[in-house]
Amino acid sequence: MTDTHSTEANRTDTTDVLIVGAGPTGLLLAGDLAAQQLSVTVIERRPPETGNLTRAFAVHARTLELLDARGLAEALIRTGARMDRMRLFNRVSLDLTRLRTRFPFLLITPQYEVEHLLKARALNAGVDFRYGTELTGLTQSAATDTVTADLRDADGVRSTIEARYLTGTDGVHSAVRRALGLPFPGESVIRSIVLADVRLTGTPPELLTVDGAGDAFAFIAPFGDGWYRVMGWDRTRQADDSDPVELDELREIARLAFGTDYGMHDARWLSRFHSDERQVPAYRTGRVFLAGDAAHVHSPAGGQGMNTGLQDAANLSWKLAAVLRGESADPEKLLDSYHTERHPVGTQVLRASGAIIRLAMARTPWQRTVRAALAHLLSAVRPASDKVIGRLSGIGISYPAPKGSHPLTGTRAPVLRLAEGHLLELLREGTFVLITPPDAPGHTGPGPLVHAHWTDNRATTLLVRPDGYIAWAGTRPDPQTLATALGR
16 A cells, blocks of 8 residues: 545545554554454554654563564564663663563664554555544444544545544544543643754763763663764753753753763754653543553653553454454453553553652652662562563563453463464464463364464463463363353
């Protein structure tokens, strides 16, 4: 498909799923759905040649697993550099090599590299992209089981699209969220953050440089082509987002935070913004869903923003596909589970990133005492640091399981090498994977299913969802129990 949009007035098109917003979250969702032979249209108010503002540079282990399940991880890894350790508060160094995953590191690469891979995948799968097009309103119809979206292109031409489902992945200022009339409660956590792309005369000592001293806090990340993204904040300089920014202001913040500005020069752009902590109360409203920054936004601490949005998309995509393809025994319950599973994760991320940034900016003696105590705990107690690493990387995230379920139900499927290959490679089919002992008979489900086998004689049977979470587990289940689980 080509990146064009229609200029036909009063045109009404139809699609299975309309996605509003072509950032990483919307691109992964679009590619997943189109790979399941569903019709997908993506609208984006930006023109095609205008890139998104890259604020994300960190790709965590769980996100790399999701990309590996789509055959994209290795290509993305080649665009960036690996970090084996992650620092907090300039005191704690978290050892990421302890993560039990194929990707025990943090990948540093600009957000646009993620977008390039996901967009190419979506285009190859047949997604219809319409740039320079914005949502002006939407209407849900119970009579036709559709959502009608009112659109306007860059020339002012209006049209409509009728979709079976609509997803808003259009960022913090989401037009979809506004059209639904949903609140976005929360607050600004940091004001007057200065952002710039610069060249440096000196090379920072670390791949990702984060530090703070006194009233200043700064961050430097490389694009890999000689340019660096620099972010700085000074408690004593609070200005409106619209106030002008000079490179000298950022240089001074860097000197306060790092002791040097690394010879910053030739800024290609500068900006000022603020960071909010907000979360929408409902991720689903009828046939409309919210994901990514449209559903939750938080401070950049921990580098979890883009990663959380991509994991939202991976959770939602297989559920929408199952319902649209008629493979769900209880469509409404399955779609409701998107909110049930992902809203608590969004809350956790808000709290974690908020705690990190507040402790990093600690000013009072009491706050600094708390920070020092937490730093000591994470340095001295391995289970505590492992838990933090698991949460930040996404590896430790689990979903609620029905009462009486096997302990593995709702957890992320671990690193598994099976007789038929690695689990993440088997998930590239976009289906459930049933893992049984070698001598188990073949099984089928109500939808597509890959049947794999342990390489040893372990007795556990696992049913792994397309997003890599365990839907059901049992120890040598009888045929009827397994058939019931597959049907459910």
